[in-house]
Amino acid sequence: MPADSIIPDIPGELLTDPNIQHHLSSRVASLCGLSSNKFPGSQPVSFTTASLDLLEREDFWVCEKSDGVRVLVFIVMNNMTNQQEVWLIDRKERYFNVTGLYFTHWEHKNVPLKETLIDGELVLDIDPRTGHQTLRYYAFDCMVLNEENIMEKPLDKRYARLRNWVVTPLEASLKAHPEMRQHLPFEVVAKREELSYHLRFVMKEHIPSLQHGHDGLIFTCVQTPYIPGTDENILKWKPPSENTIDFKLELRFPPLLNADEPDYHAKPEFLLCAWQGRDDYEFFDFMYMSDEEWQKVKETGEQLDDRIVEVFWDSRVQIWRMLRMRNDKPHGNHRSIVDKILHSISDGVEIEEIYARADNFKAAWKARARQRAHPPSNVQRQVSQQYTTGGHQEYSRNYSGPAPGGGHGDGYAHGGPGGGIAVVSGLKR
Known part of the structure; x- marks a missing residue:
């Protein structure tokens, strides 16, 4: 961890009423399809030499591992007041009520977003020129969206929904009503993700530009569902000496x-x-x-x-x-x-060893993409069975990579979750 890292306190009012907490945690468990009220967030496993082969066999995204506080954002409608509430849930299963944030439906600006559960990390960014501190929530996954459990969908679909149907509408609201910014408890952004073989860019260019501390990399499989608890398809890399x-x-x-x-x-x-x-x-x-x-x-x-x-x-x-x-x-x-x-x-892996395999990751990724584009006849029939959700046509779960289509400058898809690449790089694939 860099010496200048500052771990922020969780904002908001800590919930102390056990009855309300039980109600909220039970609602979260129900939305996630869980039998217990434990913290539903996923946890990575440590990177080993075997992870190199896994990165070659499967499509992964990579991002920096931030120094911050892991919290889930739970957006929920209070049936008593008919008002939207926003709660932060930490790994101790504590609930913090925050005010000043309002999430609208992605298609209906005057309709509040209903039950939604987002995964991410609170990070304190410090401007190196001015020393100004900004609390930001770096969201990297979405488990429930507007009362729909999307945990079984692959990461690229979940992330696209997070970006296009949660973060972008919030940004639009703040642009239309700039006075709301002064009441924000923190800013909300979608965390930058790259294709696994662009890890050199992450290490050499992206991380040095950050305004917060970091202590490694996180690799997340694109094809697999969101799994509460330990997930073998989320890899946490640190230099062996820093594990x-x-x-x-x-x-x-x-x-x-x-x-x-x-x-x-x-x-x-x-x-x-x-x-x-x-x-x-x-x-x-x-x-x-x-x-x-x-x-x-x-x-x-x-x-x-x-x-x-x-x-x-x-x-x-x-x-x-x-x-x-x-x-x-x-x-x-x-x-x-x-x-x-x-x-x-x-059995630690130095970063140079991962760099050395990056071309293999890329070649294998592209080979899988070609195979998906020209599948055997029996697979092709499965891929053709597309379905429609919320007016947006999506690719079958058999398709395991980012949806085809170009980005718009910032590298994000700006159409529906199935309508463009959701990974955040402007780099050539």
């Missing part, structure tokens, strides 16, 4: 001399505990903290015991060190995820 794990930290103080009580003035041992599920944790390893670091922690007066901390492996001296506290997470990484991250650390 981190979230543990619960427990402090073990030595006993006082000739007493059974612990000596809270002494430097404790720092125990890293891996989450086993529910509220169960198991000791994993010790974390190192120098005397100077411990003194600084004591001076802050901040509690460390029973906190979720993000740690990294210092391979030079073979120890775990603390990177930061994770106040946004209710639990550390599950032990199964810990094992995968450990594998990623030992």
Whole structure:
């Protein structure tokens, strides 16, 4: 994480009424087709050498991994007031009500958008010239749109709906009513995505132009549905030396001399505990903290015991060190995820290794595109079975790439979700 990264606080009013929260979380679960009210967001897996082959076998998009706070935006109609409400849901399953945002229907400007669930990240952008800070929500996926669950649709269709039917109408409203901007709790933008083989552009040109911190790349499969929980088709890449794990930290103080009580003035041992599920944790390893670091922690007066901390492996001296506290997470990484991250650390992939395979990604992507354009007769019959949604003709789910058609300068489709390429690059494919 860059030294100048600032993780923003979640805006809005924290919901404290358990009955209202249960109602909202149950509604979210129902819309997502889930049997429990847990946080429905997807989680990536760590990048390994096997991921290189996966990027060659399937179509993926790539974007930078922002330093921010993961939240879902839940747009919902309050049946009691008949007013639209906007809620932010974090990974601790906390709900924050924000005002000043109003989303309209993409076809009817005077009609409010109904139940919609968006995935993204709150990021604090800082203008390097003026130092001005702007809170932005970088939306990268859409799970529910106007009461319709679209999680089974492929990413390119979900993203196109997000861009064209949520973000663009909001931008149009703000353009028509500029006075609304002064009441915005944050700006809403569609996060920039590129074809996987354009990762060099992302690293060399896009990331240096950002106004916020970042710590790697996210590769997301274009063809697969949105999957709550761990998704093997979302890959999180970091330099091997920067892979981190979230543990619960427990402090073990030595006993006082000739007493059974612990000596809270002494430097404790720092125990890293891996989450086993529910509220169960198991000791994993010790974390190192120098005397100077411990003194600084004591001076802050901040509690460390029973906190979720993000740690990294210092391979030079073979120890775990603390990177930061994770106040946004209710639990550390599950032990199964810990094992995968450990594998990623030992089987890490440097960026140059991914660059070296980029031409293979491109060749394989184009070969699949040619095959889709000229499918065998039995597949062709399936592709011809198109359907219509909301007045926009769409391609069959058998079509697994971005819809054909050119962009309009900014690289986004400006027609319906099936009517143009939804990936954001002006680069040649």
